[in-house]
Amino acid sequence: MTAAIRFSDLTLGYDRHPAVHHLDGDVESGSLLAICGPNGAGKSTLLKAIAGSLAPLSGSVALPHVKTRDIAYLPQAAEIDKSFPINVFDVVAMGLWSRCGLFGAVARRELARVHDAISAVGLDGFEDRAIGALSGGQLQRMLFARLLLQDAAVILLDEPFTAIDSKTTADLLALVARWSSEKRTVLAVLHDFDIVREHFPQTLLLAREKIAWGKTADVLTPQNLLRARSMIEAFDRDAQACSRAA
Numbered sequence: 741m742t743a744a745i746r747f748s749d750l751t752l753g754y755d756r757h758p759a760v761h762h763l764d765g766d767v768e769s770g771s772l773l774a775i776c777g778p779n780g781a782g783k784s785t786l787l788k789a790i791a792g793s794l795a796p797l798s799g800s801v802a803l804p805h806v807k808t809r810d811i812a813y814l815p816q817a818a819e820i821d822k823s824f825p826i827n828v829f830d831v832v833a834m835g836l837w838s839r840c841g842l843f844g845a846v847a848r849r850e851l852a853r854v855h856d857a858i859s860a861v862g863l864d865g866f867e868d869r870a871i872g873a874l875s876g877g878q879l880q881r882m883l884f885a886r887l888l889l890q891d892a893a894v895i896l897l898d899e900p901f902t903a904i905d906s907k908t909t910a911d912l913l914a915l916v917a918r919w920s921s922e923k924r925t926v927l928a929v930l931h932d933f934d935i936v937r938e939h940f941p942q943t944l945l946l947a948r949e950k951i952a953w954g955k956t957a958d959v960l961t962p963q964n965l966l967r968a969r970s971m972i973e974a975f976d977r978d979a980q981a982c983s984r985a986a
């Protein structure tokens with residue numbers, strides 16, 4: 741197997757308070773991996789480290805065959821500033837930044853690609869709409885259009901279907917399936933186990949450390965889920981350092 745992402749004794753945290761402890765393992769290139777776990781388990785923290793926006797406290801996360809520009813990251817909806825005065829077209833066009841530069845003009849030939857991406861997520865006619873005037877589902881469709889244009893080898897999705905209706909979820913899951921068929925590596929933080937069981941062959945169950953990682957049916961067992969919950973409930977918020985030896 742070729743590893744797209746390699747975790748080596750990875751410990752992550754904020755102000756030296758660990759949030760993810762001693763994670764080891766490889767994410768296989770082209771795999772479709774769900775990251776599950778209770779609130780506060782460290783799932784978003786892990787995606788941020790893979791995206792390169794959070795440096796490890798110790799250990800490493802490596803993407804041996806992937807350039808930084810080849811990672812696309814969809815943050816949680818709560819992290820998007822909807823008051824920013826920008827329209828749908830311009831947000832989606834930002835998906836081209838690795839080719840045009842962040843503030844570069846979109847070349848004429850690229851305009852069609854932006855329109856195609858907007859169309860692919862069902863937002864035809866919304867090009868000039870300010871993002872503050874989009875519904876939650878429309879906003880998520882727009883962000884998926886941007887991901888489409890990024891054309892990345894590794895795609896990180898943080899709770900992509902939270903508060904999204906079933907039709908929009910189904911449409912966006914079809915895009916995830918398309919990315920997977922194109923052999924891209926897709927990691928998604930998800931709370932809906934029905935979606936995970938149906939659409940994600942592999943799962944990492946996290947509760948500040950790895951509880952289980954492998955085939956989804958083997959990971960999402962009542963025993964593992966109970967263990968994950970009790971790990972989070974037992975967590976000492978004031979702990980300065982990891983209690984396990986590195």
Ligand SMILES: Nc1ncnc2c1ncn2[C@@H]1O[C@H](COP(=O)(O)OP(=O)(O)OP(=O)(O)O)[C@@H](O)[C@H]1O
Nearest residue numbers: 754755759777778779780781782783784785786929
């Ligand atoms: N910027 C930050 N500064 C300090 N602590 C943080 C920060 N972000 C997250 N944390 C803490 O790190 C721990 C893991 O948070 P994280 O957001 O990764 O969890 P999660 O599994 O994604 O949770 P949820 O399901 O609630 O989104 C939590 O205890 C959280 O309070």
